[in-house]
Amino acid sequence: MGSFVFSAFALWRAALILLYMRERIDITSEYLEAIEFHIQRTGLGVHAILSGKRHILPKGLTAAKVNGWRSRRTKTAKPEHLQFVSRLWKYAPDKPQAVRITERYKSQLRREMERTGVGVHAMLKGTRNKMPEGLNAGIVRKWFNGGNATARQDHLTYVLDQWKALPDKPQEIPVTEAMREALRAEIERTGLSPKMMLSRTELSVPGVSAIYASSLLNGTLLKTYRTQFQAMIEAYQSCPDNCGYRM
Numbered sequence: 122m123g124s125f126v127f128s129a130f131a132l133w134r135a136a137l138i139l140l141y142m143r144e145r146i147d148i149t150s151e152y153l154e155a156i157e158f159h160i161q162r163t164g165l166g167v168h169a170i171l172s173g174k175r176h177i178l179p180k181g182l183t184a185a186k187v188n189g190w191r192s193r194r195t196k197t198a199k200p201e202h203l204q205f206v207s208r209l210w211k212y213a214p215d216k217p218q219a220v221r222i223t224e225r226y227k228s229q230l231r232r233e234m235e236r237t238g239v240g241v242h243a244m245l246k247g248t249r250n251k252m253p254e255g256l257n258a259g260i261v262r263k264w265f266n267g268g269n270a271t272a273r274q275d276h277l278t279y280v281l282d283q284w285k286a287l288p289d290k291p292q293e294i295p296v297t298e299a300m301r302e303a304l305r306a307e308i309e310r311t312g313l314s315p316k317m318m319l320s321r322t323e324l325s326v327p328g329v330s331a332i333y334a335s336s337l338l339n340g341t342l343l344k345t346y347r348t349q350f351q352a353m354i355e356a357y358q359s360c361p362d363n364c365g366y367r368m
Contacts, residue, residue: 145197148190152203156191156210164216167191170209179205217253217273222264229281230264238290244283253279291346300350301338307357311364318357321364326352 160166167184179201187206189195220226234240242258253275261280263269308314313321315334329349336342337350 144199146200146203148193148196148198148203152207153191153193155207156187159210159213162215163210163213165210165213170206170213174209182206217275219271220274220277222270222272222277226277227265230261230284233281233284233287236289237284237287239284239287244280244287248283256280291348293344294347294350296337296340296342296345296350301340303354304334304338304357307354310362311357311360313357313360313364315353318360322356322359324352324356329353 163170167187171178171182171184171187179199181199182202182205186195186198186202190198234244237244241261245252245256245258245261253273255273256276256279260269260272260276264272264277308318311318314331316331318324319329319331326349328346329352333342333345333349334353337345
């Protein structure tokens with residue numbers, strides 16, 4: 122009876138092994154070479170290629186198992202595991218090219234910063250949803266101070282494009298007597314003090330206020346941004362003659 126039980130157990134174990142082997146295939150040298158090629162091509166290692174895909178991973182597939190294939194500790198694998206990993210690497214894009222941050226690039230970046238008056242953090246602010254992966258303000262600052270000798274091409278292109286799309290910073294101009302006369306003429310034509318005009322037109326331009334207008338008129342304000350003065354004059358011009366005297 123004992124020998125019969127042992128024989129039955131051996132047959133059952135052999136059947137399980139055969140079933141297990143039928144559900145697995147050999148991991149060939151060609152397959153491993155293809156994996157290493159795609160790792161080099163994409164710059165994505167095992168953990169990176171599987172990251173964020175837990176909800177679609179075939180049951181039982183882990184980064185540890187894939188690394189086991191690569192180290193040849195594991196000789197066989199489930200076909201669906203091999204096919205899934207193959208597809209991920211096959212359709213992953215090539216890793217971005219690296220470019221040297223030359224003095225020419227540094228000068229170009231500085232010119233754009235000076236032209237716009239916008240710093241690194243402000244330039245990137247609000248663009249996180251469309252920024253290339255891995256880009257941040259710290260990386261860009263290292264381009265300026267020499268901390269990074271190279272950059273990803275897509276990072277550099279994105280930063281330059283963002284700065285180029287920004288307008289020039291407002292130009293500061295000297296306040297002239299002609300400007301004061303133009304403002305006085307509008308005050309007289311409309312009968313509106315600057316405070317009344319700002320309230321009537323709901324003008325909202327940074328730096329433009331009744332105090333700004335008073336300082337401009339009495340000569341204590343020597344320089345102003347062109348956009349500020351133009352905004353105040355245009356707001357006055359939108360008001361009809363003598364409207365202040367009828368209030």
